[in-house]
Amino acid sequence: MSLDARVGIVLVSHSAQLAEGAAALAAQISGGTVAIIPAGGTDEGQLGTSATKVQRAAELADSGAGVVILPDLGSAVLTVRALLGEAGDLPTPIELADAPFVEGVVAATVAAAAGGDIKAVLAAAEEARHARKL
C-alpha cells in the first residue's frame, strides 16, 4: 500500500438520504481526505438495500488500503454479508463493522484520515459504541 492510500469507507443504509448525510457529516469532521461512499436505498430509489450499490461503492472507496463497510440496520447487514460471501470482485482487505452508524463513520473516517490501517479503522468504528455523548 502506498503512503498516501487511505482506508475507504462505505455506508450502507436503507435510506439514500441517510447514507449521503452521514457521509457528508463525516467528511466535514475528518477533513475531506477519506473516500466515504454512500450506498443507500434500492436500485429503484426506494427504502431498502442493494448489493449492486454496495459493490459499486466498495470499488469506488478503495484506494489500495482496503475498505470498511458500515451498515445501518437489519437487512443492510444481511445484504453486505451475502455480498462478502460471494466470490465476487471486491477490494481487499474488506471488513464489515459492528458499529453505530453515525458515531461509527465519524470515528472510522478520523482514524482513516490519520493514516490508520484497516485494523485501526475497524477498531475505531467498533469502539464508537462505547462513546458517551453526555
Added chain:
Amino acid sequence: MPANYEQAITLTGDLHARPAGALAVAAAKYSAAVSLTVGTSTADAKSVLGVMGLGATSGQDITVAAEGPDAEEAVATILAILAQATQVGA
C-alpha cells in the same frame, strides 16, 4: 526516552465537531499518548468521539497532556489547533 509534557489553554470558542475532528487526526499522528482534561473529564485526544464528549465550551480551561518521545511537539500542535479552531466557533 519517554517525556511528559502538559499545558493548559482557555478556550475562546466551543469545541465543536469540526475542530474535534482536526484535533483527533493531528493527535493520532504522534506516538505520544495525548489526553485532554476539562474539569473532571478526561478524554483521549486521538478519539474524536471522546473529544466531542468532553462538551468543552468557550471560557473553559482545557489541559493538554502528552507522554511519549514526541510529547512536547504533540502538545504544541494540539494547543495550536485549539487556539485556532475554536476562535471562529468552527
